[in-house]
Amino acid sequence: MGRVFYFCSMTNQDDQFKKVISHAKEYGYVFQSSEIYDGLSAVYDYAQNGAELKKNIRDYWWTAMVQIHDNIVGIDSSIFMHPTTWKASGHVDAFNDPLIDNKDSKKRYRADVLIEDYCAKIETKIDKEIKKAEKRFGDAFNKEEFITTNPRVVGYYENIKTILSRMGRSLENEDLADVKALIEELEIADPVTGSRNWTEVKQFNLMFGTKLGASAESAMDLYLRPETAQGIFANFLNVQKSGRMKIPFGIAQTGKAFRNEIVARQFIFRMREFEQMEMQFFIKPGTQKEWFEHWKEERLKWHLSLGMGEENYRFHDHEKMAHYADAATDIEFKFPFGFKELEGIHSRTDFDLKQHEEYSGKKLQYFDHETKESYTPYVLETSIGLDRMFLAVFSNSLVEEELDNNTTRTVLKLPSVLAPVKAAILPLVKKDGLPEIAQQIQDDLKWDFNVVYDDKDAVGRRYRRQDANGTPFCITVDHDTLEDNTVTIRHRDTMEQTRVKIEDLSKIIKNEVDIKSWLKKM
Numbered sequence: 110m111g112r113v114f115y116f117c118s119m120t121n122q123d124d125q126f127k128k129v130i131s132h133a134k135e136y137g138y139v140f141q142s143s144e145i146y147d148g149l150s151a152v153y154d155y156a157q158n159g160a161e162l163k164k165n166i167r168d169y170w171w172t173a174m175v176q177i178h179d180n181i182v183g184i185d186s187s188i189f190m191h192p193t194t195w196k197a198s199g200h201v202d203a204f205n206d207p208l209i210d211n212k213d214s215k216k217r218y219r220a221d222v223l224i225e226d227y228c229a230k231i232e233t234k235i236d237k238e239i240k241k242a243e244k245r246f247g248d249a250f251n252k253e254e255f256i257t258t259n260p261r262v263v264g265y266y267e268n269i270k271t272i273l274s275r276m277g278r279s280l281e282n283e284d285l286a287d288v289k290a291l292i293e294e295l296e297i298a299d300p301v302t303g304s305r306n307w308t309e310v311k312q313f314n315l316m317f318g319t320k321l322g323a324s325a326e327s328a329m330d331l332y333l334r335p336e337t338a339q340g341i342f343a344n345f346l347n348v349q350k351s352g353r354m355k356i357p358f359g360i361a362q363t364g365k366a367f368r369n370e371i372v373a374r375q376f377i378f379r380m381r382e383f384e385q386m387e388m389q390f391f392i393k394p395g396t397q398k399e400w401f402e403h404w405k406e407e408r409l410k411w412h413l414s415l416g417m418g419e420e421n422y423r424f425h426d427h428e429k430m431a432h433y434a435d436a437a438t439d440i441e442f443k444f445p446f447g448f449k450e451l452e453g454i455h456s457r458t459d460f461d462l463k464q465h466e467e468y469s470g471k472k473l474q475y476f477d478h479e480t481k482e483s484y485t486p487y488v489l490e491t492s493i494g495l496d497r498m499f500l501a502v503f504s505n506s507l508v509e510e511e512l513d514n515n516t517t518r519t520v521l522k523l524p525s526v527l528a529p530v531k532a533a534i535l536p537l538v539k540k541d542g543l544p545e546i547a548q549q550i551q552d553d554l555k556w557d558f559n560v561v562y563d564d565k566d567a568v569g570r571r572y573r574r575q576d577a578n579g580t581p582f583c584i585t586v587d588h589d590t591l592e593d594n595t596v597t598i599r600h601r602d603t604m605e606q607t608r609v610k611i612e613d614l615s616k617i618i619k620n621e622v623d624i625k626s627w628l629k630k631m
């Protein structure tokens with residue numbers, strides 16, 4: 110195998126990201142919703158391969174979070190909930206984004222995102238300084254020492270910290286005038302037009318409203334849930350009692366959530382309809398710090414088990430907490446457009462259960478049979494966007510390789526456990542009984558794995574097609590198969606080909622794609 114280029118090192122970030130989006134379309138992963146009507150902004154459909162990849166990510170999460178934990182159970186609550194839910198949870202009053210309009214371009218932005226993007230540019234300067242110093246000092250370069258002692262870099266870090274703390278404080282105190290003042294002081298311009306002619310900063314509620322009921326008079330105002338978590342809180346006692354769960358225990362679920370995002374861009378990174386995978390872990394008050402650390406570590410291990418590079422993850426502790434949290438961190442991933450939030454880990458205290466107690470008038474307490482005490486549990490939450498995880502996996506896997514014979518190939522090096530199609534079965538030619546054997550192999554394997562049969566084009570082209578599709582194995586049936594019941598199995602990443610018995614195929618594929626062996630790496 111020749112040299113490997115990740116797209117990001119080849120081209121600038123925008124080009125790389127465009128390649129990710131067009132590859133996702135070309136290979137049947139993600140389509141724009143309602144494309145025949147020119148699409149709907151920030152709404153996407155998952156196609157034949159995308160739906161499989163999404164399902165595999167969901168299964169990987171569910172196995173790790175629910176199946177292998179005997180104190181975590183899964184539920185599937187509804188998207189519609191009684192509207193008081195959202196009053197109690199604080200979403201009606203506080204689930205807002207600060208928005209700002211540019212008077213000249215008439216474009217609308219999230220004020221906090223403009224400021225964060227400004228800080229990201231300072232981070233780019235830091236990266237440049239590090240790269241320069243790396244070159245200058247060679248092997249003697251000590252990154253840790255450099256970033257803590259180099260005056261310019263230290264200054265950059267301090268600048269970022271000052272800006273983000275001020276923004277956090279102002280948002281916390283609802284001091285939107287100061288958020289605008291900060292934008293002006295930093296001379297932040299409209300990224301599209303360069304204009305600095307800004308309106309005041311206003312709050313904008315992100316929940317979508319809808320109606321339940323047959324007639325306009327009797328219809329009830331509802332919201333589409335903006336997070337799946339509230340379905341878990343509202344069912345806390347039902348699950349605890351019916352499952353005889355003892356604290357500490359968790360309730361998990363995956364499902365759709367909806368947010369009227371002001372700035373919905375970056376493909377499936379920020380969508381208006383998306384899917385979350387959330388787990389609420391109910392604990393004894395006072396133990397939240399240790400559980401926060403525990404789940405930070407566990408969740409990072411889950412990500413690392415997929416082998417997408419330790420350097421592509423980092424924690425980002427929040428300066429500005431959501432209205433319900435006393436500690437929060439993001440697991441950030443290096444997307445094609447830089448490090449961004451992939452998963453949130455929040456210490457939600459007893460905020461939600463207490464609020465639901467107050468608004469519903471029902472007790473939501475846990476009775477500890479050993480100490481004979483009742484209390485409102487604290488909650489540790491892990492919350493990851495399935496679509497965002499999809500984008501992380503997909504963009505990280507898309508690679509361009511230069512081969513020894515001076516050709517290149519595009520490979521989607523998806524972790525094989527997540528790959529939508531595990532193997533393609535290819536008869537070398539469409540005659541001499543080879544297609545029949547290939548079809549028989551497909552019929553046998555399809556009960557355990559998602560496999561495809563492909564007999565179009567020369568075998569080399571078929572290999573390339575499967576590489577670009579992310580299929581970890583190609584199984585080729587040739588004339589020797591007729592003699593000895595063996596086939597060639599080709600590995601996507603190494604392109605290595607080995608001769609194996611047909612009867613061993615299932616075992617070989619299972620060894621590579623089995624969730625258990627991947628999760629055991631945690």
Ligand code: GAP
Binds near residue numbers: 381384493496
């Ligand atoms: N229950 C907590 C909660 O919803 P969040 O940080 O707002 O917390 C959790 O969202 C995760 O959901 C995020 O880390 C992200 O992966 C995903 N997410 C949030 N908004 C999203 C959007 N508009 N499009 C896609 N994913 C989103």
